[in-house]
Amino acid sequence: MYDGIVIGGGPAGVFAAIRAAELGNRVLLLERNDRLGKKLLITGKGRCNVTNDCSAREVLENIPRNGRFLYSAMENYPPEKVIAFFEENGCKLKTERGNRVFPVTDKSSSVLEALRNKMHRLGVTVKTARAEKILTEDGSVCGVRAGREDILASWVILATGGLSYPTTGSTGDGYKMAQELGHTVIPTEGSLVPLEENGEDCAQMQGLSLRNVGVKLMDSKGKVRYKDFGELLFTHFGVSGPTALSASAHLKGENCRLILDLKPALDEGKLDARLLRDLEQYKNRSMENALTDILPRSMIPVILRRAEIPASLQANALTKQQRRQLLSLMKAFPVEIAGKRPVSEAIITSGGIKVSEVDPKTMMSKLVPGLYFAGEILDCDAYTGGFNLQIAWATAYAAGSSVKQSIDKNAGM
16 A cells, blocks of 8 residues: 555654655655644744755764764755755745744744645655554565554655654654664764753853853863854753753763853953953942943852952952953853753754664665664754754655665566
8 A cells, every 4th residue: 555654753754755755655654643743843942943054064064973974865955955845835934143044934834834735745644653663574674563553565764753852752762663673772862952050150140141152162171072152041950042052962971161251252351451441430339330331240240259259349449360360250151061951851862873774875774674764863963053954854855765766676676
């Protein structure tokens, strides 16, 4: 009845089904939820950052692990083709700061609607069922067991996602099915996830958002693991925001430190001159009131305490040494990181199917003929900015394009 089965109704699964159907396959899509794209609907705070309007090479530069594995897939289906697909299928897009691409409607439902309509036109069958086991015969895929039913097919694309946002159905089923067939699963953890502070200073600044801040992630040996510039948010547990989320991709089970440059546009000399002007202008004020033009109000008590400067000290009584300490903290404000928030709070999952066991051109398993992978289930994750969805589209396109080739080759044998 079906040529192949796609397991997972997220962006990678739906896109893989579309591509396979375009090539003439009779496709069944299995989704355990009662509707498709539950996770897609909440991405980008409900707006859906579809991709990043950049070159394939630039996408790969934003993938900290296993980017080389994605070279072929990304070259064959770069962001410009993703943009063209959605534009041609009724979802108009716009590009915002950082080359982030969103639907003009600012609604992720517009993206999902375009995908669902395309699937419907191509005749993809969607069935609400939880896949439990991938069936094999003589070592090759022959179908899927879903509930009490065995559904026969000559190929299967596994696109069940990772472990982030488990309420959307990402519970690790795909890892289990792949492991049963001999695949290695790299241990999973959250990536693009907020960071917890080892201390209480962030809680005192809860709700404070810094728009233009320099960020460095330093490991326990003082080595810079990651550098960034942009937005950061202090929370009751630590830090969040785009720069913190991207930094989390480089945090691997050890205590690290974030170093924040609060005034990246000014070198220390210019910042000192600015500080001196403020101290002169507000010389008769207390220090907690003299710094309001140069620092956010909720941050001033924290910085003064760290600099061991009494909040009530009059500005004209500040010593040169105390001023130097203030400058040092403004250019290198440390936040001790205890670890990541739970994977359930992560935007994306790090870890997954070991990529050396997957053909990078076709996304087919090197261990089980007829088994393909797409999207977050693979051990590939990127920074914020639309790059993770770009991985989903590119790997799904590669898998969906390859199943037809697989059938053709088998038919000629």
